[in-house]
Amino acid sequence: MTVEESDAALVERARGGLSDAFRVLVERHSRGVFRLAYRMTLNEFDAEDVVQEAFLRAYRSMGSFDGRAEFKTWVYRIAVNCSLDLRRARRRRAELSTSPGETDGLAVTLTASDPSPHRVALSGQVRQVVDQTLAGLSPLERTAFLLRHVEGMPVLEISAVLGRNDTATRHSIYRAVKKLREALRPMAGTRK
């Protein structure tokens, strides 16, 4: 029987310059970082870029990682920052290339530019309303809600990942639920 080496032990070894230890960390958490990045960006290619950039930044900042947080929480937090940086860059680019009023917020851009094939394949009115409502939320609201609702992550951990306090995180989740409820209300009579 083999015992899986803990993240903390791997971080210690990676700090010592052992890229093999970092490789294990990357392989262990890359799927989770991708899922998080996708929830933030709603775009498969952007999420892939965020994964690369997040691990790159993590590797280069390994010396400043104090180990108080879990490695997973830390790298997720970096991925959130990378996603927000990407969003800011996209917004700047949109401002340069479009006149004011031509786009009405990121949600429109994200929804329109999302190329992922699975979205095309989605069926069912409820699913569409849910996804449209989620796309209309801010990235932090959407991510807070999905981390809680889908991933089952506790509010405390979500707060650490998003770099916000617990109250703000709770409010984000509530706002998301409220908007979903409002969006789905007209369909309540038609659902089982």
Next chain:
Amino acid sequence: MNPLEEQLVAYYYGEADDAAAVEKMLADDPAARQLYEELSAMLAELRPAEPPERSDDYPRRVWERLQWRLGEPRVHFRWWEFLTLRQAAPAVLLAAFIIVAFVVGRYSGGPADSPAAGISAGARQQILLIAVGDHFDRSQLVLIELLNAPSGDLLDVRSEREEADDLLTDNRLYQAAAEQAGKPLIAEVLSDLERVWIEIRHSPDKLSLDDITRLRAMLEERGTLFKIRVINAGIQEEQQNQARSPEIEVF
């Protein structure tokens, strides 16, 4: 959402500050109970779209792409170092010149076609179109060669990766110039192309058939090569028009 609903949502997720108090409220207050039943029924049914599936070898591929970048020394870009960068190839210098010319032209306070930076708006457009046309030609060559590589063994892409690195640098500069010049179609195609260069730049030394297929799908999904051909044809047309009458613009 009111405080009661906030409490109920927290309770649903097992995160209520005082779960016992919520349970008592639900037992005593029929309205609260009905609200909770509605909320919990909605949340129980809620199945948002999942992120796209990653293949089984995804963690390994992430590491392979990353490994190449980890070997790079960190480069802090400073403008005064710009001319010493390895990438300061003629194309990059030309693109930088175009950007500066457009920015100076736009913010000089003069009329739109003010001969800021010593050249007219029309001339700047011409320089940009010629440079972007060359960039697209070069990009097409690299991509077509890569996509038409013989299938079978792993494909060594180290030279293409270096080429992609240079093309990415040029690409970003041309994109900025196209945006400054009010050429959204060109900027959009350059944005699509940027993703491809990033993908190749992050790739391992050798690509499998799956990797090439993914790259091809990426290009086909956005119709990038087709758009490049259309824009290049438009650029040629515009150049011919410009030669006849400097006022006509295709894009």
